[in-house]
Amino acid sequence: MARDLWSLVLIFLFFSACAATTFRPISDGHRSAASELFVPIDGSYGSLEDTYEALRTVQILKIDRNIDINPHTCPVVSEILEDSSSQTKDVYYALGVNSILGCHIDSGIYEAVISRLQSVIKGAKSLYDFYYSIKGLLVIKDQGISVVLEDAGDAFHSIKALSQSGGRWRFSSNDAESSTYAAGLALEALAGVVSLADSDIDQSMIGIVKNDIRKLFDSIESYDDGALYFDEKFDAEHQSPLSTSASVVRGLTAFAAVTSGRLKIPGDEILGLANFFLSIGIPGTTKDFYNQIESLVCLEDNRLAVPLILSLPTAVLSSTSNDQLKVKVTTVLGSDSPPLTVKLVQASRLDSKSSPVLAHQELKFDPESSFHSLDILPTSMDVGKYLFVFEISLHDPEHKHVCATGGQIQAFIYYTGLIKIESAEIAVLDSDVDAVETKQNLDLSKDNVVSLSADHLQKIILSFQLTTPLGHAFKPHQVFLKLRHETKVEHIFVLKNSGKLFEIKLDLLALVEKFYYLSGKYDIELAVGDISMENSFLKSLGHIDLQLPEPSEKASHPPVPLLDPYSQFGPKPEISHIFRAPEKRPPQELSYAFLAAALLPFLGFLIGLMRLGVNLKNFPSAALPATFSILFHAGIAGVLILYLLFWLKLDLFTTLKFLSFLGIFLVFAGHRTLSQHASASAKQKSA
Amino acid sequence: MVKSSGSDDARALIRSLRVAYSATPTTLKIIDLYVCFAVLTALIQAVYMGMVGSFPFNSFLSGELSCIGTAVLAVCLRIQVNKENKEFKDLPLERAFADFVLCNLVLHLVIMNFLG
Numbered sequence: 001m002a003r004d005l006w007s008l009v010l011i012f013l014f015f016s017a018c019a020a021t022t023f024r025p026i027s028d029g030h031r032s033a034a035s036e037l038f039v040p041i042d043g044s045y046g047s048l049e050d051t052y053e054a055l056r057t058v059q060i061l062k063i064d065r066n067i068d069i070n071p072h073t074c075p076v077v078s079e080i081l082e083d084s085s086s087q088t089k090d091v092y093y094a095l096g097v098n099s100i101l102g103c104h105i106d107s108g109i110y111e112a113v114i115s116r117l118q119s120v121i122k123g124a125k126s127l128y129d130f131y132y133s134i135k136g137l138l139v140i141k142d143q144g145i146s147v148v149l150e151d152a153g154d155a156f157h158s159i160k161a162l163s164q165s166g167g168r169w170r171f172s173s174n175d176a177e178s179s180t181y182a183a184g185l186a187l188e189a190l191a192g193v194v195s196l197a198d199s200d201i202d203q204s205m206i207g208i209v210k211n212d213i214r215k216l217f218d219s220i221e222s223y224d225d226g227a228l229y230f231d232e233k234f235d236a237e238h239q240s241p242l243s244t245s246a247s248v249v250r251g252l253t254a255f256a257a258v259t260s261g262r263l264k265i266p267g268d269e270i271l272g273l274a275n276f277f278l279s280i281g282i283p284g285t286t287k288d289f290y291n292q293i294e295s296l297v298c299l300e301d302n303r304l305a306v307p308l309i310l311s312l313p314t315a316v317l318s319s320t321s322n323d324q325l326k327v328k329v330t331t332v333l334g335s336d337s338p339p340l341t342v343k344l345v346q347a348s349r350l351d352s353k354s355s356p357v358l359a360h361q362e363l364k365f366d367p368e369s370s371f372h373s374l375d376i377l378p379t380s381m382d383v384g385k386y387l388f389v390f391e392i393s394l395h396d397p398e399h400k401h402v403c404a405t406g407g408q409i410q411a412f413i414y415y416t417g418l419i420k421i422e423s424a425e426i427a428v429l430d431s432d433v434d435a436v437e438t439k440q441n442l443d444l445s446k447d448n449v450v451s452l453s454a455d456h457l458q459k460i461i462l463s464f465q466l467t468t469p470l471g472h473a474f475k476p477h478q479v480f481l482k483l484r485h486e487t488k489v490e491h492i493f494v495l496k497n498s499g500k501l502f503e504i505k506l507d508l509l510a511l512v513e514k515f516y517y518l519s520g521k522y523d524i525e526l527a528v529g530d531i532s533m534e535n536s537f538l539k540s541l542g543h544i545d546l547q548l549p550e551p552s553e554k555a556s557h558p559p560v561p562l563l564d565p566y567s568q569f570g571p572k573p574e575i576s577h578i579f580r581a582p583e584k585r586p587p588q589e590l591s592y593a594f595l596a597a598a599l600l601p602f603l604g605f606l607i608g609l610m611r612l613g614v615n616l617k618n619f620p621s622a623a624l625p626a627t628f629s630i631l632f633h634a635g636i637a638g639v640l641i642l643y644l645l646f647w648l649k650l651d652l653f654t655t656l657k658f659l660s661f662l663g664i665f666l667v668f669a670g671h672r673t674l675s676q677h678a679s680a681s682a683k684q685k686s687a
Numbered sequence: 688m689v690k691s692s693g694s695d696d697a698r699a700l701i702r703s704l705r706v707a708y709s710a711t712p713t714t715l716k717i718i719d720l721y722v723c724f725a726v727l728t729a730l731i732q733a734v735y736m737g738m739v740g741s742f743p744f745n746s747f748l749s750g751e752l753s754c755i756g757t758a759v760l761a762v763c764l765r766i767q768v769n770k771e772n773k774e775f776k777d778l779p780l781e782r783a784f785a786d787f788v789l790c791n792l793v794l795h796l797v798i799m800n801f802l803g
Binding site: 583584585586590591594597598600601602604605608609612613614636639640643644646647652655659670674675677678681 | 713716717720721723724725727728731732734735738739740742743779780781782784785788792795796799800802
């Protein structure tokens with residue numbers, strides 16, 4: 001018991017220690033998807049931003065552009081660059097597009113753009129102004145035109161002034177909320193300032209920014225498969241985790257490239273970010289595609305740590321074709337890795353607790369195909385699902401500082417094989433004594449044409465054995481027996497196993513109800529299927545003639561077979577909701593007329609009182625009795641007002657609470673008033 | 688002849704009733720007036736209900752019962768206050784009035800709860 005517990009704990013620790021699973025690097029699948037996604041319409045990709053992102057993605061993936069978009073795009077680019085009132089963002093994207101397309105722009109225009117961007121930086125208030133103008137200057141500088149940022153220290157300070165706690169940035173000084181996406185933009189802008197500066201930036205400021213970056217990495221989030229990403233805490237700009245992570249990666253790698261000294265970011269975190277971008281697979285939108293590819297190209301060659309990705313060409317190995325275990329280690333974009341050795345730490349079956357089938361094997365490297373392979377899989381390996389754990393060790397100790405390999409890497413592998421099917425037989429038994437009436441052997445490697453007959457007092461038994469190539473019991477994912485009547489009414493039964501033996505006993509007496517008392521010919525089909533079973537099959541076994549009793553009156557009728565079996569997936573008939581019709585209300589005028597009529601008796605009551613000559617002469621005149629009398633009447637009025645409030649808004653409990661106070665007061669005042677009144681009238685009488 | 692004497696009789700009867708009623712104390716007359724007021728109001732509500740239907744029924748019931756309830760309570764008050772009713776001779780006027788007020792307050796608490 002204690003040993004089991006310990007092994008459970010060890011397995012748990014093992015799984016939590018090496019959470020990284022395998023991802024595939026960028027491959028031809030990406031390239032063909034990109035060439036379908038980035039297609040210019042009428043010789044243009046749309047806006048300049050879209051054009052730049054499309055051109056940049058296509059450039060990174062080294063896809064040939066079949067359509068020349070220059071005639072359509074270059075006039076737009078030169079128009080934006082010549083117009084002195086165009087937005088900084090447009091200018092940056094125009095410069096970016098121009099750097100890829102190579103439009104003919106006069107050097108005079110560059111000079112004007114440089115001075116315009118310089119003045120934007122001097123007066124910039126928001127992070128976007130800094131970002132786009134500095135990036136624009138960088139693009140011009142990359143084209144071989146000398147650009148020097150004056151007052152680089154001031155620009156650095158102004159951008160740094162927007163930083164917040166936790167390594168995040170604000171978009172402008174008016175913004176209350178800080179953003180991770182903005183942090184990426186800011187880092188990229190700061191890196192641009194450093195590379196454009198005419199003199200060195202204060203090293204202490206750079207040290208502070210490096211500290212900010214470390215704080216930013218405290219907020220990194222993770223998926224279970226080992227992928228790490230950044231997410232926006234305050235989603236004011238509606239940035240997805242992909243665009244946020246992409247922004248941070250661009251900023252981080254740019255900043256690391258221009259500053260001396262190492263940034264202390266663990267290689268595993270860089271690898272986790274690379275895994276995140278690769279785990280997306282092939283994105284569906286151009287924006288996501290650009291973000292993914294641009295981030296990966298930043299990670300492909302960065303000064304922090306170059307992530308190396310271990311991938312498997314196939315997750316299925318067949319025992320019949322003696323497949324080799326092959327893995328490939330590449331960079332994120334699929335180029336070759338530095339010399340290294342891949343070790344198989346261990347391989348173990350997922351569904352058993354037995355010891356690993358393989359441990360501590362070194363994979364052989366084939367320089368031609370650049371695959372690491374393991375020739376011989378052990379003969380003790382049976383079919384099933386396996387967990388392989390790999391480890392990468394670099395040959396050159398220098399590379400250990402440059403590359404991130406991410407410790408132990410898990411991969412799930414299916415080992416498939418041919419499953420032996422033996423002693424298959426089908427029999428009809430007499431119910432009361434279980435005596436075999438007819439019995440036929442089956443060969444499940446091909447279709448059978450068994451012909452049986454049975455009545456409702458008999459039983460049908462189907463049994464067979466499944467064994468793995470190594471002779472162990474095998475339990476497939478699906479084992480179904482299907483009986484189909486001539487009228488296409490189907491019945492499906494699941495076969496249970498005990499060890500190797502699969503058996504089903506159909507007691508026809510108990511099933512007549514389920515069979516809708518339908519006598520006649522039933523086709524028998526058997527389906528056995530599993531992912532690691534290479535000879536999964538759906539075979540016809542023949543047919544059986546059933547003689548079932550006549551249906552009783554109460555018996556349910558067989559369902560009508562659907563004309564179109566797919567119609568059940570079609571839209572359901574619309575449900576129309578029935579609401580209670582509102583009560584008929586009288587016309588408003590009538591109700592108002594009756595309100596007035598209901599007040600008429602009260603008017604009559606008042607007139608009648610006047611006719612009777614009612615007066616208030618008996619109202620006490622002395623100060624104290626008069627006060628109590630007034631209080632008594634005020635109390636009654638108070639209770640009535642409370643009732644009105646109860647009707648309009650109060651609930652019963654609040655009303656009762658107030659009523660208890662008012663009631664006590666009313667009883668007191670009423671008692672005083674009425675007893676004074678009584679004594680006064682008694683005096684009058686006696687007098 | 689018989690007819691005219693019948694109408695004269697009726698007139699004489701009403702006159703004698705009026706004379707007898709004019710001897711009733713003013714306090715009782717006030718109560719009578721109040722009862723008439725309450726019953727008339729109840730009648731008007733019933734007529735309204737007959738014309739437009741009983742929805743919302745709880746509101747109709749509470750309005751109706753409020754009038755009839757106060758009318759009944761006022762009749763009870765009148766019985767207790769009337770000096771000719773010997774069995775209530777020992778009961779002071781003030782006590783009867785206090786009962787009347789208390790009962791009315793309780794009745795209307797229920798009415799308000801039911802009004803909806």
